[in-house]
Amino acid sequence: MTALLDIKSLTIDIARDNGPARVVDGIDLTVAEGESLGVVGESGCGKSLTMLSLMGLLPNKIKATGGSAHFAGRDLLRLSPKELRKVRGAEIGFIFQDPMTSLNPVMRIGDQIVEALVYQKAMAKPAAMQRAGELLELVGIPSPRDRLMAYPHELSGGMRQRVMIAIGLAGNPRLLIADEPTTALDVTIQAQIVDLVRELKDRLKMSVVWITHDLALIAGLADRIAVLYAGTVVEDAPVDVIFDRPSHPYTRGLLASLPTLAGKAMDRLPSIGGTPPEPGRRPPGCPFAPRCSLAMPACNDALPKLAPVPGSDPRHRVACFVTTEKGAA
Numbered sequence: 001m002t003a004l005l006d007i008k009s010l011t012i013d014i015a016r017d018n019g020p021a022r023v024v025d026g027i028d029l030t031v032a033e034g035e036s037l038g039v040v041g042e043s044g045c046g047k048s049l050t051m052l053s054l055m056g057l058l059p060n061k062i063k064a065t066g067g068s069a070h071f072a073g074r075d076l077l078r079l080s081p082k083e084l085r086k087v088r089g090a091e092i093g094f095i096f097q098d099p100m101t102s103l104n105p106v107m108r109i110g111d112q113i114v115e116a117l118v119y120q121k122a123m124a125k126p127a128a129m130q131r132a133g134e135l136l137e138l139v140g141i142p143s144p145r146d147r148l149m150a151y152p153h154e155l156s157g158g159m160r161q162r163v164m165i166a167i168g169l170a171g172n173p174r175l176l177i178a179d180e181p182t183t184a185l186d187v188t189i190q191a192q193i194v195d196l197v198r199e200l201k202d203r204l205k206m207s208v209v210w211i212t213h214d215l216a217l218i219a220g221l222a223d224r225i226a227v228l229y230a231g232t233v234v235e236d237a238p239v240d241v242i243f244d245r246p247s248h249p250y251t252r253g254l255l256a257s258l259p260t261l262a263g264k265a266m267d268r269l270p271s272i273g274g275t276p277p278e279p280g281r282r283p284p285g286c287p288f289a290p291r292c293s294l295a296m297p298a299c300n301d302a303l304p305k306l307a308p309v310p311g312s313d314p315r316h317r318v319a320c321f322v323t324t325e326k327g328a329a
């Protein structure tokens with residue numbers, strides 16, 4: 001499979017008075033045509049900034065300073081603002097976390113979708129309104145044509161999130177990036193939204209990147225999972241491999257905090273104490289080493305690179321000296 005999105009050695013820095021602070025430190029990620037990638041990691045590990053950098057939407061004072069991000073052959077990091085505007089929405093759809101802040105509260109739902117269609121597809125308004133109704137139907141909103149006239153506050157949280165998905169899909173993108181789109185919703189609605197996106201991905205033959213800190217939620221949608229820690233990818237593998245044979249101590253810690261089917265947390269794996277390093281205060285070695293019960297002296301000296309896990313699936317890669325050296329020994 002050829003990669004639709006291929007991010008290599010991406011670095012992102014925040015400008016501070018005392019010099020730049022690195023937040024994303026050499027991320028490698030790929031998404032194949034039709035594939036869904038789950039990106040997981042603790043709050044602050046750089047998930048959102050990585051995705052925003054692709055769209056040219058990084059906040060003020062934050063810049064992608066190195067690496068590349070090829071999408072369908074073009075490096076997004078090197079496109080002009082005008083070229084990026086054409087990619088946003090039309091080729092890459094984006095769903096943000098909180099629909100109450102992303103939707104305009106004083107604009108009817110239909111008008112907001114029409115605006116996206118007119119902008120991205122240069123559609124005439126009547127045709128766009130027709131298409132807006134079809135999009136609401138596609139994302140499972142009952143009485144979609146009536147709902148076009150509603151304001152965001154007249155819909156439930158789950159329905160608003162479906163509207164956000166409809167807007168993300170409006171341009172018929174090849175890749176849909178969803179940044180923690182369900183954290184504001186209750187658990188059953190979260191599962192419905194995940195099911196909906198899985199079904200739409202197959203139906204519309206899209207690729208999906210789904211960002212979350214919830215490994216259990218993503219299990220039902222992702223083909224592959226990339227685990228981020230402090231601005232680096234520490235493990236990347238097919239979803240069943242991540243769950244059956246997690247390799248990085250951080251991934252194992254994340255899994256240990258999930259309840260088992262019996263309702264108990266697994267008891268053998270250690271929970272993760274401590275906190276990730278602050279941007280600009282990264283240790284020279286593995287950023288997880290200060291929290292890792294398995295860390296060896298070498299872990300504090302150099303940053304481990306992603307490498308195949310000995311004896312595992314060929315797509316299973318981990319950035320951990322403990323795993324790769326133990327396997328090689």
Ligand SMILES: Nc1ncnc2c1ncn2[C@@H]1O[C@H](COP(=O)(O)OP(=O)(O)OP(=O)(O)O)[C@@H](O)[C@H]1O
Pocket residue numbers: 014023041042043044045046047048049050059062213279
């Ligand atoms: N506008 C900003 N100004 C300064 N620092 C920022 C800004 N946005 C993000 N950061 C810092 O950059 C780091 C990465 O942020 P990012 O938003 O990518 O994290 P995240 O993985 O998406 O976390 P979360 O799960 O909480 O959404 C964090 O340490 C954060 O404090």
Ligand SMILES: [Mg+2]
Pocket residue numbers: 047048049179180
């Ligand atoms: Mg985020």
